[in-house]
Amino acid sequence: MADRRELLELFYNILRRMKKEWNKELQHGINHSQYLILKTLKHSGPQKANELAEAIQMTPGAITGASDKLVSEGYAERKGAMKDRRVVYLEITDQGEHILESMIENQKKATERFFEGLSDEDISHLIRIYHQISNNLDQQAP
Template sequence: MIENRELLELFSNVLRKMKKEWSNQLEHGLSPSQYFILKTLKETGPRKATELAEVIQMTPGAITGASDKLVSEGYAERKGTKEDRRVVYLEITEKGKEFVENMNEKQKSVTAKFFEGLSDEDINHLIRIYKQISHNLDGKA
């Protein structure tokens, strides 16, 4: 294990700054969690709160709270099934899809800013490093 204080401080600082930049891109008062809910719904289709909670790693209660605002603002809607009216799915609306597409474009721009000035060699090193970190995290679930 690397005991390098500078590495840990820089890593934390970069994560904090990246999170702030991405959060600054959100509009209409939505939280990052609400954006991730919409993004997941756009990519995977309608989901129950328990399914979203597992995918996004939030509690079902937090999903419900976040979903309430998405529904009230018209970004998502709740739909029951004909088979069992107790089962309710959250589904993204056209307004929600447009929001996600807009955010994806903003994130591309912000992300490009993060890596501005890095050579192709540096980018390839980062890709290798991120893959290893991801692999390390997958192994510790």
């Protein structure tokens, strides 16, 4: 059982440290939630606050607060729906796409540094392990 305890401690420690490194790569005062919003908007197109909240597992109120900052910085804009002006969509701007691409590239470089020094065999083992973890998560999903 001690091995599992050590595994969990290492896992949580690595997750914390990876998140810290990834957060260093965020620019212009954008936090992780705002990054996720921009990423979702880039890949899924304009979204309502409740759609974004569901997609990135935040409350609609938290989405509104995070979105306010993105709008004020020019990284996103709010647009009313053509048929019903009460419905408001958040949309990424060109400036938001530019910042997002820069952050993704920086995070990719940071992630590559995490795996420096690992042999091809170690990488193969990690890939196998990550697939198993992913399968375990898929089986637990509703």
